Structures are given as structure tokens and as C-alpha cells.
Amino acid sequence: MTTIFDAPEEFATTALAGFAALYSRFVRPVKGGVVRSTGVPEGKVAVVIGGGSGHYPAFAGYVGPGLADAAVAGDVFASPSTAAVARVCRQAHRGGGILLGFGNYAGDVLNFGVAAERLRAEGIDVRIVPVTDDVASASAETPAKRRGIAGDLVVFKIAGAAAEAGLSLDEVERVTRHANERTVSFGVAFAGCTLPGAGHPLFTVPEGQMALGLGIHGEPGIREEAIVPASDLAKLLADKLLAERPAGTGRVGAVLNGLGSTKYEELFVLWTAVAALLKEAGLEVVAPEAGEYVTSLDMQGCSLTLLWLDDELETYWTAPCDTPVLRRGAAIPTVPATDILVDEDGPASYPVATEEGKRGGACIARIFGEISATLHDAEEELGRIDARAGDGDHGQGMARGATAALEAARAASAAGAGTASVLAAAGDAWADRAGGTSGAIWGLLLRSWSSALDDNAPIEDAAVVRGARLALDSVSSLGGARVGDKTLVDALVPFVETLEARVAAGKPLPTAWADAAAASKAAADATAELTPKLGRARPLAERSIGHPDAGAVSLSMIAARVAAALG
């Protein structure tokens, strides 16, 4: 959905004006397009590109040293007029003639073609290269009928580099045609785009389906299929292009292009699979790009473009360029790092404890067996509770953390570690494996608790109580949560206070712990009455609805299970 505009019919021209204002270091606005704002040597071949708007960074985003000299922009998805093309060309011409590059669409072929005739009549030598990279739009036998999609970037990059290198117009035209013949693309669409002011998308793809062979003007695909996982999608795209691999090609340039609403991280995921397939095919990838280079407003989909390299094309593909979107060459000189990364946290080592300490450590390990079992039993329930407030991953995270803690506790105990070290190891493992907020809180809670214990003495009730208080203090201070903030603190405070009171009253730890667990349970249930204050905001609709906090509930569950184990 295109949402931001004033008058829809002004969308393209206003966007171009905004672009020119933001990127004045690269471009100057002219009626219907932009030309370089930086000096261009007299006699250099001018590379002028263009087409409809709605495809940013195509085409204005490619203007700059090493790439295009100017870009012409029509209305959204509409070819620029003949007069606009001619006008921009006159501004960009430096006496060396003009190479006109554009995607192979009827409107562009006409307007750029007629403009070229007009300019020739004025004595300017103009050559035309329509980009025809889309293998889905016509057969390999009739390449001239193919449309231009993300291959535009590749072909224009080569043309721009050749012109910057000082080649003659004849040579720039030859190299550009050669690049176009060696550039192939194939894409898929997951959802259509909506023109400014339009109430519905130009086309739709059924839920769960993808359209193969997308166009970039809201043209749907040639065929629809069910959406597949990233690795299958990579194979679908790569195979289609590898079928046209010229004999003897060992190196390729590549562009993995997002159409607008298919995001960078999705493209990076897809790239890992594409890169593997190209390697499998014995191809070395040179200077690949993954991002949004030829978009279709907010269309959802992507395309893969390959440039079959030879020495000449590789020279121009990797040549420096400096434009708003594509850069080759460093803005700051650098040297490769020489140090070796040690991707480890260091091997775990524990001070060997006394026999009493070892027994305490083994006891802690057994308790984590109970905790882990509790949380795995409660994983779904905790997820359901959390889903009412957050993204519902609390049960999963707690189960993952408890498993890691159990493993670490057992390993530490097996290595002869004492009570404190085993508990600390369990806490660190919990935090590292669970991640997120609850992981950090539990890691902190357990590590602080451990600091009150002794590796070389039996577990004493007083030490356990001191540890509980330390745990509460550290969680409160680092987490910044207070009672009523609807976090685990709501359940931890009554637990610790009850534990302290009961032990102070001379009760044995198991009984005191059982009472503390009951107090935390009551508090956790009571969080339903409170309004959330901390952590991720609740959806508007739920702001006013109270519900138990998953963190408080899971803590009270753990407390109860441990009570049972101690009793």
C-alpha cells in the first residue's frame, strides 16, 4: 500500500524533487529527471538511463561517477515523454555522444527511440540499448522480446564504467550490448503493489502462493505455485538462470533484488542458499549485491540476476562507482584485519571443591533436573500466558534456558565443582542459551544467589536466604523493575521476604521454602489485577485487560517444584 502522498498525480515529481534535495552531492534536478551535480570531462560518453517512476533506486539512484550521467523519470510505471528524454539528454551531453539505457517496454522503446531520432537530427550521436534480462518474459530464442527487470542495474553499471574509462561511443555501445546479452534474471512475486491513491493492488497473489516470472509494473507472473522454503526458492531461481549459462563461464556477477516489501534479512537468508548453489555449479561469484535495486513500489517479491563474466565485463562490473545506492571502492582507505578471531568463551574450569561442597553441587544439579522438568511440562501454558501480553515465547525461552542450566550444572558437578560454582555455571548457561529478557534475569538471579554459597562447605539455610536476597537485589537494580510492574519481581519479592521471615522464625528450610513458594504463587496470580508498566508495550486492545505475567508465574512454578524436592 502506498500511503504517503499529497496529490497522487504529483507523487512521482515530488518524490524526484525530494530525492534531488537529499542527494544534491550526486544530482541536480532538471524538468523530468536528474543529471550529475559533479563535473564530467568534455568528450566523455554520456550514459542516460530512465523509465517510469515507482522503481527507486531505479533510475535516479544510479546517477553518479562510474555509473549514469543522468536519469529520466516518467510518471509512476509510465514511460517518460519523448520531450523529457530529449531534454535530459541535451543537459547531460558532453560532446562524446549518448548511450540511452532503459528496460525493454513498449512505452520506453517508443519514447527513447523517438527522442534519439530527434537528438540525431540535432547532430548528437545517440545509441540505444534496451535491457532484456527477464528470462520469464520470452524464450532464449527471442531475447529481444524479453523485458528488463533488475538486470537494468547490471547493464547500466557496465555501461557507466565503460564510459568512465573513456571508451568511444562505439565501444561503450558494444560493451553494453555484450553485458545485456550476458545478463539474465528471474523473479517471483508474493504480493502486488498499490499505486498512490488506488484502493486495491494492481494484482493479487492467492494466500500462500507465489507468482513466478514477475514483472516490475504490477505485471503478475506467468504461473502460480505454492510458496516454498528459502532453500527451494533459491534452487528455483538459480536453476532457471543456470539453464542459460554460456559454455565455459566460471565467474558471475550477481544481484539478489528485493521488490519493496521483501526485506533485507529475507534476502540475506536467501543469499546463503543461492551462494551455495552457485558454488555447487562451479561458479565463483564476483562482487554480489543483495538489496533493493529495482523495486515496484511496495510489491512483495524478489529476483535473482546473474551476469556471466568474462575479463572485460569483470573489469567494468568491479570498477569503482559512487552513486546514492551503488558504491564500489572505499570512501575510507582500509587494510584487511590481520588478527585471528578466537570465537570461544574459553573452556569452563572450576575450582575443585571439598567433599561437602561437591555434595552441595550435586544437590544443585539435581534441583535443576526438577526445574527443567517443570518448565518443559509448563512450556505451552507459559507460552499461552505470554502471548496475551508479548510474543508468546516465554515458555520456549524458559525451557531452553533450564535445559542449558541443567547440562551446565551436571557438567560442573561432574568436574568436581562445589555448590556456588555449580549454581553460577547453571546461571550463566541459562542466560546464554535462553537469551532475551527472562534469560538475562534468570542468569543474573542464579549467579547472584550463588555468591552467597560456599564451594567448600555444606549448604546452610542462612546462606540460602542471603543468596535469595542478593538475587532479588541484583534483579531489581539491573532490571529496574518494582513490585507492581508486572514482572517476575512481583513474585520474587514475597518469596524472598517470606523465606527470610520463616527461617528467622526458626523454621527449617524446606518448610520455609514451601511457605515462600505459596506466597509467590499468590502474588503471581494477583498480577492479573495490575497494569503493565515494563518491557514491551502491550497491544492497545489489551492495555486495560489485566492478565498474569508469565515471568511471575514461571518463577512461582519453579519455587513450588523446588519446595517439593526439598520437602
Next chain:
Amino acid sequence: MTTIFDAPEEFATTALAGFAALYSRFVRPVKGGVVRSTGVPEGKVAVVIGGGSGHYPAFAGYVGPGLADAAVAGDVFASPSTAAVARVCRQAHRGGGILLGFGNYAGDVLNFGVAAERLRAEGIDVRIVPVTDDVASASAETPAKRRGIAGDLVVFKIAGAAAEAGLSLDEVERVTRHANERTVSFGVAFAGCTLPGAGHPLFTVPEGQMALGLGIHGEPGIREEAIVPASDLAKLLADKLLAERPAGTGRVGAVLNGLGSTKYEELFVLWTAVAALLKEAGLEVVAPEAGEYVTSLDMQGCSLTLLWLDDELETYWTAPCDTPVLRRGAAIPTVPATDILVDEDGPASYPVATEEGKRGGACIARIFGEISATLHDAEEELGRIDARAGDGDHGQGMARGATAALEAARAASAAGAGTASVLAAAGDAWADRAGGTSGAIWGLLLRSWSSALDDNAPIEDAAVVRGARLALDSVSSLGGARVGDKTLVDALVPFVETLEARVAAGKPLPTAWADAAAASKAAADATAELTPKLGRARPLAERSIGHPDAGAVSLSMIAARVAAALG
């Protein structure tokens, strides 16, 4: 909708691996993050940033000379673990201490905070600066409670520049805190994002509404309002930030950020309005950026960030940097262009014609009055016909073109131009104003036709017929359309052939023209039986349904009206 992934739980790590592979010039992967792949001087303060994934380019995309030394990445929208933060920090540390930057969220505060304590225990000096730019998340009186959104980029940029300049850890911390205090952001959301594998978005905004004060983890806004035009939206964003403008501030850095599915051209449109408002407020904007810098998967929305500059901050804001997404400084040295652009097509001038020629020119101008009237009457009908095949703008384009042609014809005639020049002027104006394919075709058709006419003689039937043939030839050759391709050629061919035959048979032009118009009408109606071959692809569903081509219909309408005028 996040569509491309294999296992959802692997999304973040696979995306990071793909990113590191694509940008190896900037980064090296380590478990849980990336560090610079380029050499860093010993003793330089290391700027380590991070947070959850799903926000690309935040945070890995900011790693490079002049900005961050390393980035830690958690799971999607989840804080990285304490161990991951500590691990990446150890790899990035060069002996000068570490500045940790992250958005102010509970999970990040905890994990980065605990990691910092761990590193300090290891003897590494670590400072922490949580970014708090989101004015919607807390009042100006409690800035420490504010969340970090797109201001991350600004604060990290300043920190990176200060560290690159060789400042001590104390100084880098001071400058970074100062930058954070001077950075404010406010945003709106139009639609929520969907986590990989999730069936529905994290939140939804009612149709036609926008949520003010968006968060970047799928947090909804603080309030919902109806979507407004771009200029009102700009005011909404700017006013909210200008309310916190420190006294005496005359210069600002700015970032207009897209959340994912709000596209560049929308941001450029919005920027034109924002820039005007800032100028109105007496602020000079320095090195503004508009694009996707802190995203939320495919969330639809945007935010405006302002950095209240002083000399120190401006130095670091504009300092060179070279990262995958943000670059300052030229990759290729350039000088400003010195030539002046002449943004005109040159004043129209016509050879003065003989009296007969002038009468012919006036006649042509009258005919365009008829044509223009016809097309304005038929604008809606032609739009409806076109909408069944294309994007429904044919009627609009033809009306716009005809009006321009009429004005040009009248002007030329008034200037004393003859038949050929008036018709040529009309054709050029039509093409320029109408744009697109039909504009180009009509411009071409009329200009070619004019070449058979004479500025200094009365209009002769034979010349008109020759012109018709020239028009057909040029449209066919440049447009590449043949009969049956379902374009205006389908109606133009029978028109021209009939016109030729009737005049050859000795009929007067008006009668011959009337027969030709009838033939073109019949052909236009018949296009309903043909399958489209040229131009933009038809939606799958309509591929098999025949329907008249709007271009053929409008041509036959014009032919008929002119026949009436001649008769």
C-alpha cells in the same frame, strides 16, 4: 509478511551469515555478531552496538570505518545474550576500552549491562549508553525512560566518529551521551509486521488509520488517528520534535526512516514537506538521510529523527564513514559541476507560411478542437475499457494529450505557422504532455503525418493520404506492433488502407475519410476477439478474456469525429 526462510528459529542467524558473506569487505562473522574485517589501530576505543534482529541495517549494517567496530545480534526482536555481548566485545577490544550502544529496552539493558560487568571483571573498561530518542515512549521530564528507535543510527554515528578521531573512552562516552541527549524521534505506523513463521502480524492498525508513536518491536502506537496527506504527516512529525528544540539551536541533522514497507519514494515525498517545515522554523538541515535505517521487518510506517547540532556534534555527524548502509565521504573524488543547466526545450518558432498554408494551419487547429472535445467526452469510457487490461489511465492520458495538442496547434497557427508546422507542433505537445505509450504513439503519428503536408500550399487530398501512410509506417516500425497485437494499429491499418483505396477510386476526402473511420470502428470492436500480445501483461485472470483495446477504440472515435468535421 516475512516469507523467505527455512526454519523460523534459524532466520536471524542465517540472515546474519548471509549478510557477513555479502559484506566481507566490512565485516567478519563471530558467534552472535560481526566485527570489522578491516584493521583497527591498537588503543582505539571500540564502539560495539547491538540488539535484536529484524531491524536491518540495525545493527550489523553500521559496522565499518568511522562507525561501529562490531555488532551483536540477538534473535528476531530479542536481546542478544549476555555471553554473546561479552564474546563480541572481547573480539572487538583493541585495548582502548569499549563503548556499548543499544536501544533502551529491558532485555538489552540487562544483557549489555551484565556483560559490561563481566568484562570489567576481566579488566576491560566498558561504558554504556542506552539510546533514548523516542519522544512518544516517555515525557521530556523522564528521558531515561524513553525507548531507542531510529535515533540509534545518529547516536552510534557520533560515537563511531568520536572513537575514530582517537578520543579517549571518557571523551567518547561524554560525546555519545551528549548526542543521545540531543537526539529525538517520533514515528507513525500504518501496518504491523509479521515474525518469520507467524500466521498473523504482531499488531494491526485499522484500515485508513495510523498509530502514532510506533515502537520497532511490533509495539503499536500510543494513539490512533486517521491517515493524513504527506504534508500533514510531515507537520505532525516535525511539530512533535520541534516542541523539544533546545534554545539557540539553528542547525539539525535529520534521518527520515522507513520501517520496511514504506518505500523510498514515499519518504522522498515526505521529505520535501519536512524540509520545508524545518526551514520555516529557521533550522538549517545538515547531511540529512532518508531511507531504511532501523526497520521492523516488513512493518509499514516511518519516523523522523532530529539531532540538535552544535559545532562538536556537527563535526562528528558529517565525519567520513564507510559501512554497508551509511557512507560519508566520496569513494571517487569529484568536483562540483560548473555549467548552468538550461531547463528548457527552447522557444517554439515556426517558419511563417503563405496564406494558403496559414489557412491550412488554422483548419488543423480547428480539427484539434474537435478531437479534444471528443476525448474529454470519452475520457471515462476509455478509462473503463483500459482498466480491464491495463491500469485504466488511457482516457486520462488521451484527454491530457489532446488538450496540449490543441493549445500548441492554436499557438502555432496564431504565430502564422502553416499546415505541416501546426500539425507537427500539435504532435510534439501531445507526446510531451500525455507521456506513456499512447502519448508517444500519437506524437509520432501526427509528426509523421505532418511530414507529407506543405506549409505553403492548400491541403491536398493526396498529401493527406500520403501522410496517413507515413503515420502508419512510423508507428508500426517504432512501436513494433502488428495487426492482431491488440493496439491502435489494429484500427489504424484498415483506416489507412480504406482511405487510400477510396481516394484512389476518386472519392472526395470527406467521403473517403468517413468510410475509413467506419472501417477503423469495425476493427476496434473486433479487437475484442484477439489475445493481447504487446505492452504490459494482462492479469492472469484476464489473459483469456478478449476485450477491445482502448488505443484502437480512441483512434476510431477520433477518426469518426474528424469525418463529421470534414463532412
